Amino acid sequence: GIGRPPSGMDAIEFVLGSFTPDDLSLVSGAVDRAADAATDWVREGVRVTMNRHNGSEPPRGAPPVTVADAGGRVVGVDRQTLPPHRP
Helix, strand or coil, rough: CCCCCCCCCCHHHHHCCCHHHHHHHHHHHHHHHHHHHHHHHCCCCHHHHHHCCCCCCCCCCCCEEEEECCCCEEECEEEEECCCCCC
């Protein structure tokens, strides 16, 4: 699993368990991007690959990162992970 385990669920079981459909779509996209970066690294070198794949914006479709307090309650959103505002 990705994120915090549901209430009452063992953390190890959650982390090592199967992905939910929503999590699977995120993981699938990450694997695709990693494969593209590996291919670029072999073909074009490290410098081109870093400039192409180490962007400052999160991948399209990625949910914003939430900020939680010590008890796990969401208290806000990390503004750096939000897409830029475009009027």
